[in-house]
Amino acid sequence: MSDLEKVLAHIDADFDNALDRLFQTVRMKSISTDPAYAAETRACAEWHSQDLAAIGFASEVRDTPGHPIVLAKNHDATGTKVLFYGHYDVQPADPLELWDGDPFEPKIATLPDGSKEIRGRGASDDKGQLMTFVEACRAWKAVTGKLPIPITILLEGEEESGGANLPGFLEAAKSELGADVAMICDTNMWDKETPAITTSLRGLCAEEIFIHASDRDLHSGFYGSAAANPNHVLARIIADLRDADGRITLPGFYDGVPDLPQSLRDSWDRLDFSEAAFLGEVGLSVPAGEKGRSVLEQTWSRPTCEVNGMVGGYTGDGFKTVIPAVASAKISFRLVFDQDPHKIRAAFRDFVKARLPADCRAEFTEFGSGRAVAFEVSAPVFQKTQQALSDEWGKEAAFVGGGGSIPVTTMIKEMLGMDVVMAGFGLSDDRIHSPNEKYSLTSFHKGIRSWARVLAAL
Amino acid sequence: MSDLEKVLAHIDADFDNALDRLFQTVRMKSISTDPAYAAETRACAEWHSQDLAAIGFASEVRDTPGHPIVLAKNHDATGTKVLFYGHYDVQPADPLELWDGDPFEPKIATLPDGSKEIRGRGASDDKGQLMTFVEACRAWKAVTGKLPIPITILLEGEEESGGANLPGFLEAAKSELGADVAMICDTNMWDKETPAITTSLRGLCAEEIFIHASDRDLHSGFYGSAAANPNHVLARIIADLRDADGRITLPGFYDGVPDLPQSLRDSWDRLDFSEAAFLGEVGLSVPAGEKGRSVLEQTWSRPTCEVNGMVGGYTGDGFKTVIPAVASAKISFRLVFDQDPHKIRAAFRDFVKARLPADCRAEFTEFGSGRAVAFEVSAPVFQKTQQALSDEWGKEAAFVGGGGSIPVTTMIKEMLGMDVVMAGFGLSDDRIHSPNEKYSLTSFHKGIRSWARVLAAL
Incomplete structure (x- = not known):
């Protein structure tokens, strides 16, 4: 033995x-x-x-x-x-x-x-x-x-x-x-x-943003329409991050992202992989990301942006007609090939700042970067x-x-x-x-x- | 006496x-x-x-x-x-x-x-x-x-x-x-x-919506881009509710909303009202709603839509790279003149449903209506x-x-x-x-x- x-x-x-x-x-x-x-x-x-x-x-x-x-x-x-x-x-x-x-x-x-x-x-x-x-x-x-x-x-x-x-x-x-x-x-x-x-492995660039407007929570009856609502501002920023084809819209985001090398594509094609089974296991059926890409491409060789958490205003039981002073989101980018997390973080911050209406300001907290x-x-x-x-x-x-x-x-x-x-x-x-x-x-x-x-x- | x-x-x-x-x-x-x-x-x-x-x-x-x-x-x-x-x-x-x-x-x-x-x-x-x-x-x-x-x-x-x-x-x-x-x-x-x-007084139509996708929270590394993210779907819906001029985009929303009668406009003009003071008191300076309307018009005679609360995914301390199974928002419409809260609720639900991508479904909870x-x-x-x-x-x-x-x-x-x-x-x-x-x-x-x-x- x-x-x-x-x-x-x-x-x-x-x-x-x-x-x-x-x-x-x-x-x-x-x-x-x-x-x-x-x-x-x-x-x-x-x-x-x-x-x-x-x-x-x-x-x-x-x-x-x-x-x-x-x-x-x-x-x-x-x-x-x-x-x-x-x-x-x-x-x-x-x-x-x-x-x-x-x-x-x-x-x-x-x-x-x-x-x-x-x-x-x-x-x-x-x-x-x-x-x-x-x-x-x-x-x-x-x-x-x-x-x-x-x-x-x-x-x-x-x-x-x-x-x-x-x-x-x-x-x-x-x-x-x-x-x-x-x-x-x-x-x-x-x-x-x-x-x-x-x-x-995909890289990561994780960031938390806070959108501030009024200096206190407001009654949406008295202020509704006249006061900037951070929930709307944040939603607009998040919505703008992806286009109708599921591509991320940050300027320069796809720099350093080549098409999948043929050898890798061949090797992945040989794997016994079922998109229907992969998605079906969690109750889904259709790849949600970039149009025209397979699930393996989307998750192994394509970058993405996901909002991992967002919150603003009253979220407890019942209803509270408030315009919150602040709304926030935890957002992470998954990176591939030669994407530079620091450049992407900077581009993201610029992207947010460019979308801030009057009376709103953004605060950023960095949560890790990796190529x-x-x-x-x-x-x-x-x-x-x-x-x-x-x-x-x-x-x-x-x-x-x-x-x-x-x-x-x-x-x-x-x-x-x-x-x-x-x-x-x-x-x-x-x-x-x-x-x-x-x-x-x-x-x-x-x-x-x-x-x-x-x-x-x- | x-x-x-x-x-x-x-x-x-x-x-x-x-x-x-x-x-x-x-x-x-x-x-x-x-x-x-x-x-x-x-x-x-x-x-x-x-x-x-x-x-x-x-x-x-x-x-x-x-x-x-x-x-x-x-x-x-x-x-x-x-x-x-x-x-x-x-x-x-x-x-x-x-x-x-x-x-x-x-x-x-x-x-x-x-x-x-x-x-x-x-x-x-x-x-x-x-x-x-x-x-x-x-x-x-x-x-x-x-x-x-x-x-x-x-x-x-x-x-x-x-x-x-x-x-x-x-x-x-x-x-x-x-x-x-x-x-x-x-x-x-x-x-x-x-x-x-x-x-x-303005009327009200208050509604909570839940956007569901996968049947559990997912790891955004494994599923990111391939799985529908309810945070993104919700953000898109909220963003779509207002156009660039601050008008609400629900079809038929402005039915029954006349321009302000001149007599009322005259009476309000006589009031000693300072937009700068009203907004400045809460840390704001610019009316955020419909372009070209005064604050009194915006808050007394114009309808609006405010997201009073929204939440999805991990919102505690630190960072959690999750794609949530559900995201939700509490949304209220303030109504004026002859707007019908029931018609607006129906229009809102249709608006949401029309924006649901594959694998997503919406649930609605009604919170009060008033003309x-x-x-x-x-x-x-x-x-x-x-x-x-x-x-x-x-x-x-x-x-x-x-x-x-x-x-x-x-x-x-x-x-x-x-x-x-x-x-x-x-x-x-x-x-x-x-x-x-x-x-x-x-x-x-x-x-x-x-x-x-x-x-x-x-």
């Missing part, structure tokens, strides 16, 4: 304990965007640090101006040095009333087809995913007494809230973080039977990872694009000069960021086994 | 007690739009009923399917029979953090110029205003042992929440409510020295009231238009066939519906004295 076979057998035997550890971290309300949960977020970092120390990592909770970062190293072995990145923070759980149970009391649910899933906020994003890697390390250590390769693990606590402090940390800790390749487990499988390595990113899959580490995943799942791992943004990927590439292998075991119906988030029990189990194989292969 | 002189002297002597009674009612959180305050709203009705009984009214708290109505009668005298209407419910007090103190713990504040004001939610709208009439009755009763004319008092508990149950009540209680004229104290003075009788209303001021009761107000304030009372909607005025006119004299002592800076609502101490004191004179004149 090879070491790898022993490690895989150990993973199977120890799986209930691995689940128990995952449940412990899901119970912690590490909601980074809400200051009310700062202490619980730190407690979650402490928990992970102690857990990594128990596996033999030299682990520390490092302070940042925001939530802390866990940094753990075990460089006892020689070979390909890996920097693993995960994040222990989670999205807010609201609206709570749409959850079937307490989002922070994880449980196993059995579906009608007999399959099982782990439910809870962060069960997939990213606690479940990051623990697949940690458990693989734990199994190697338990079986062989050491890790097969040198590993550094970095767990961030602000991925869901803009990640403002990560760049500074990476810059300051550059010399400690050096490695041959970075690995991130925060992405999806292609489908529930086909593992995937994500080779490109899009793409890797050449011919590099050996991508090939070896693909083989290891294919071995575990019995199906060739796909190289796919990604519509989301993992700004840390860009940072690692640009600041630390490494390739980043993004392999994850989420599924498209994991409801991450939504009520009833879940992680397939198979994802968790075979995810751990997958990483055990990747570590062996490297 | 005439009876009236004795009554006025009594009002002056008893003023501290009158204030104490007003404070008692302001302390009650009769927030009709929020079901959480249903019990306190009823308690407020009970308080008013007992207070009126103490003045010699036969008073009852009458149940409705919503909040109760107080109905009190004293028909011992002969003469012009008056139906007085007021409302004991108030608007929500949020945002609480913008209040200088507890909105439901009224207090007297002294301004730098030495003038005093009563602060609290409802201090003006409508508890302070309605108590001016009640205190005038109390004074007449105390001094002469009876009221000078037959009076019926009706106090509603749902004026701030759509008033859905008032029409049914008026219809059912028609025979009890018969009178020669109705009086309402829920309007403003022209300025702090000039009393006013409001002779026209605009106007009275002929040559009628004796208007002339007598004008004279009484002019006598009290030492300045001729103005006949003015009103931009707000008091649906009960229309109902009383249409269902009970009475003219309605709207005389009130609010000021434009009373911040009704806003934080730090106040009522000038002078408004309260001279308001009571004014009604005492009106009762004498009738």
Whole structure:
């Protein structure tokens, strides 16, 4: 029996304990965007640090101006040095009333087809995913007494809230973080039977705007029509951001956005993808974005602009005839290829200012920027990872694009000069960021086994 | 000393007690739009009923399917029979953090110029205003042992929440409510020295819409651009409601809206009105509505559409990259002359439906309708009231238009066939519906004295 076979057998035997550890971290309300949960977020970092120390990592909770970062190293072995990145923070759980149970009391649910899933906020994003890697390390250590390769693990606590402090940390800790390749487990499988390595991600430019008019809320009977209404001004700005064909109207927005290279288009065409199934799963049927683009193009290779939140005036029960003093929106742009988030932020601010009528002013708050990113899959580490995943799942791992943004990927590439292998075991119906988030029990189990194989292969 | 002189002297002597009674009612959180305050709203009705009984009214708290109505009668005298209407419910007090103190713990504040004001939610709208009439009755009763004319008092508990149950009540209680004229104290003075009788009001058509798309909130990275975003759909609808000249674009919206009659225009031109001062008081400078119309025209004789509230997606602290399943808005139309609220509601719903892209659906909730209303001021009761107000304030009372909607005025006119004299002592800076609502101490004191004179004149 090879070491790898022993490690895989150990993973199977120890799986209930691995689940128990995952449940412990899901119970912690590490909601980074809400200051009310700062202490619980730190407690979650402490928990992970102690857990990594128990596996033999030299682990520390490092302070940042925001939530802390866990940094753990075990460089006892020689070979390909890996920097693993995960994040222990989670999205807010609201609206709570749409959850079937307490989002922070994880449980196993059995579906009608007999399959099982782990439910809870962060069960997939990213606690479940990051623990697949940690458990693989734990199994190697338990079986062989050491890790097969040198590993550094970095767990961030602000991925869901803009990640403002990560760049500074990476810059300051550059010399400690050096490695041959970075690995991130925060992405999806292609489908529930086909593992995937994500080779490109959209960038992000996130911004909150506030439109101010009168210096107080007004009665819409007395002032209606005469007073500027920030709700109308904001709605006009949002409406103007897209034209009738779904294209974003910011001047210069499509600079650096080429048509999809034919090779990529061919590779995506080979994927077994059903637009009807993808949209149908969430109650939709028609691609809403740019006309004449497929869903894969729209979400992997085309930029977009989404209003993630907007609010102004009275929004409680009943009716209040008020003209509000302020209205606001959280708006994010997903970027592709060479789009420059800073230029787009500037263009957006100009766009807003150009649409402010008399008596209105705009305030802006920046929430993170990241360029899009793409890797050449011919590099050996991508090939070896693909083989290891294919071995575990019995199906060739796909190289796919990604519509989301993992700004840390860009940072690692640009600041630390490494390739980043993004392999994850989420599924498209994991409801991450939504009520009833879940992680397939198979994802968790075979995810751990997958990483055990990747570590062996490297 | 005439009876009236004795009554006025009594009002002056008893003023501290009158204030104490007003404070008692302001302390009650009769927030009709929020079901959480249903019990306190009823308690407020009970308080008013007992207070009126103490003045010699036969008073009852009458149940409705919503909040109760107080109905009190004293028909011992002969003469012009008056139906007085007021409302004991108030608007929500949020945002609480913008209040200088507890909105439901009224207090007297002294301004730098030495003038005093009563602060609290409802201090003006409508508890302070309605108590001016009640205190005038109390004074007449105390001094002469009876009221000078037959009076019926009706106090509603749902004026701030759509008033859905008032029409049914008026219809059912028609025979009890018969009178020669109705009086309402829920309007403003022209300025702090000039009393006013409001002779026209805009109507209202209020509606809440919900735009639904996907069956759950989505991650904007995975779905952004491919999935319909209700925030964008709603923003487009709101933006489309007004054209570049500030005109409302609903088909047929301006049916029944004539140009301002010259006589009314002349009368308004004679008023000492400063657009700069009116707008400047709330931090604005430019009329925002229809181009080429004065502020008085815009707010008294032109219809409008205001978004009173809108919300969709994540609106808490920080950032959440979500595409929401639903977005909603509370929208109200202010109507003038012969605009039909039912036709406008239907046109609005058609307008929304015509703008729904694939995968989106709209839901509508109706919040009250009322036509605009106007009275002929040559009628004796208007002339007598004008004279009484002019006598009290030492300045001729103005006949003015009103931009707000008091649906009960229309109902009383249409269902009970009475003219309605709207005389009130609010000021434009009373911040009704806003934080730090106040009522000038002078408004309260001279308001009571004014009604005492009106009762004498009738």
